[in-house]
Amino acid sequence: MVSQVADEKPQLLSKKAGCNSHGQDSSYFLGWQEYEKNPFDPAANPGGIIQMGLAENQLSFNLLEDWLEANPDALGLRREGASVFREPALFQDYNGLPAFKNALARFMSEQRGYRAVFDPSNIVLTAGATSANEALMFCLADHGDAFLIPTPYYPGFDRDLKWRTGAEIVPVHCTSANGFRVTRAALDDAYRRAQKSRLRVKGVLITNPSNPLGTTVPRADLEMLVEFVAAKGIHLISDEIYSGTAFAEPGFVSVLEVVAARSPLAADVSGRVHIVYSLSKDLGLPGFRVGAIYSANAGVVSAATKMSSFGLVSSQTQYLLAMLLGDKDFTRRYVAENKKRIKERHDQLVEGPKEIGIGCLESNAGLFCWVDMSHLMRSRSFEGEMELWKKVVFEVGLNISAGLSCHCREPGWFRVCFANMSAKTLDVAMQRLSSFVHHASSFVDEAGRRRGSGPARSMSCPLAIKWAFRLPPASADRKAER
Numbered sequence: 001m002v003s004q005v006a007d008e009k010p011q012l013l014s015k016k017a018g019c020n021s022h023g024q025d026s027s028y029f030l031g032w033q034e035y036e037k038n039p040f041d042p043a044a045n046p047g048g049i050i051q052m053g054l055a056e057n058q059l060s061f062n063l064l065e066d067w068l069e070a071n072p073d074a075l076g077l078r079r080e081g082a083s084v085f086r087e088p089a090l091f092q093d094y095n096g097l098p099a100f101k102n103a104l105a106r107f108m109s110e111q112r113g114y115r116a117v118f119d120p121s122n123i124v125l126t127a128g129a130t131s132a133n134e135a136l137m138f139c140l141a142d143h144g145d146a147f148l149i150p151t152p153y154y155p156g157f158d159r160d161l162k163w164r165t166g167a168e169i170v171p172v173h174c175t176s177a178n179g180f181r182v183t184r185a186a187l188d189d190a191y192r193r194a195q196k197s198r199l200r201v202k203g204v205l206i207t208n209p210s211n212p213l214g215t216t217v218p219r220a221d222l223e224m225l226v227e228f229v230a231a232k233g234i235h236l237i238s239d240e241i242y243s244g245t246a247f248a249e250p251g252f253v254s255v256l257e258v259v260a261a262r263s264p265l266a267a268d269v270s271g272r273v274h275i276v277y278s279l280s281k282d283l284g285l286p287g288f289r290v291g292a293i294y295s296a297n298a299g300v301v302s303a304a305t306k307m308s309s310f311g312l313v314s315s316q317t318q319y320l321l322a323m324l325l326g327d328k329d330f331t332r333r334y335v336a337e338n339k340k341r342i343k344e345r346h347d348q349l350v351e352g353p354k355e356i357g358i359g360c361l362e363s364n365a366g367l368f369c370w371v372d373m374s375h376l377m378r379s380r381s382f383e384g385e386m387e388l389w390k391k392v393v394f395e396v397g398l399n400i401s402a403g404l405s406c407h408c409r410e411p412g413w414f415r416v417c418f419a420n421m422s423a424k425t426l427d428v429a430m431q432r433l434s435s436f437v438h439h440a441s442s443f444v445d446e447a448g449r450r451r452g453s454g455p456a457r458s459m460s461c462p463l464a465i466k467w468a469f470r471l472p473p474a475s476a477d478r479k480a481e482r
Contacts, residue, residue, distance in 0.1 A: 055420070057342075071324075092315045097322060104123060107331055125318075153212075207242070
């Protein structure tokens with residue numbers, strides 16, 4: 001027995017570190033991996049893969065650079081010509097710098113036309129929206145508890161919400177019949193399914209504007225969601241990190257506006273409604289890792305503040321952003337110009353596929369479009385979707401996100417990002433897609449069958465269909481866009 005024990009190899013990793021339950025086993029993360037192996041560059045690698053799977057806002061970056069050039073004290077850690085290096089360099093508690101929290105609260109209120117006003121004391125700073133969402137899971141759910149999330153949803157939620165917390169996700173199935181809007185019937189169905197699986201439902205999580213749909217949630221739908229959580233006595237998390245990207249009517253409505261209008265029940269509901277925000281999308285600063293939880297629940301604020309010590313925002317970053325967001329004239333100009341540029345780029349992307357017979361869900365926000373390519377699949381199935389996705393990535397050279405990775409129940413939908421590249425690169429992407437569609441059309445008849453007796457074109461990727469569903473452990477550290 002002693003010899004047998006001596007021969008056993010020690011387990012170097014914990015079960016949590018070694019498990020494959022982090023949700024990064026989808027085509028979404030595999031596409032990232034393949035792009036990083038062969039990234040497009042117009043000069044150095046014009047045949048490389050164009051990254052259209054990253055919801056990053058680079059459209060207004062020059063405005064930020066111009067502000068920094070005009071305000072060198074923000075980067076040089078100076079105030080009225082004197083060094084303030086000591087202030088951010090020394091210890092700061094995890095409540096954050098008051099100047100930054102005040103500026104952030106004002107910026108969030110300004111974006112909503114002051115129809116919702118944010119109290120700095122209810123803000124918890126986190127290292128990005130990923131950290132904010134996970135912290136809320138730790139605050140609100142025990143291991144095995146569940147949150148309902150309308151589909152399609154951001155693929156990273158499977159990791160962000162579940163991996164370390166042990167929480168579960170129950171999808172609320174939405175369909176293209178009504179533009180993927182959530183309904184009370186779909187919520188009730190998801191709630192019943194959770195109960196049947198012996199899961200205690202702790203809340204509903206929505207993204208508004210939606211990732212991946214690129215649509216704002218209508219006020220009527222928000223009112224229905226608030227009524228639902230009020231009736232069930234559960235929480236509502238509204239991830240509003242794309243709130244400043246809404247470029248067309250009906251515009252963005254924060255759930256905070258809806259709660260404020262519910263005067264008879266506001267006190268009962270307000271403590272169970274929580275907002276997640278970050279500067280990654282509206283300001284295009286994902287590398288700064290600045291996120292926030294907003295909650296009127298003192299217990300949530302207290303617990304999340306303690307948890308934020310595991311993912312603090314650098315004091316230097318807070319100092320810089322306090323000055324930037326404190327410049328009201330700049331933020332007003334930036335928000336207006338940013339929305340204008342997003343709309344222009346959105347229209348450029350929509351027109352490209354439209355000219356070759358590919359439709360997009362009508363959208364008014366976000367950094368992406370929800371594109372219907374189902375008619376290009378050889379079979380209306382998720383196997384057909386994966387086959388088409390692999391062709392687009394490996395043959396066309398466009399990394400887009402398959403609907404399956406977003407838990408869409410209807411095969412053939414894809415999320416296509418447009419704001420992380422130049423207009424010229426987007427033109428190249430559309431030319432590639434157009435060539436692919438025309439080539440595919442010549443081989444597929446009206447019934448969707450490939451013409452000719454030869455085999456389908458082989459692909460450069462050596463893996464089979466199953467890699468769209470499971471990645472090897474070595475690929476488990478793919479990036480997130482949030």
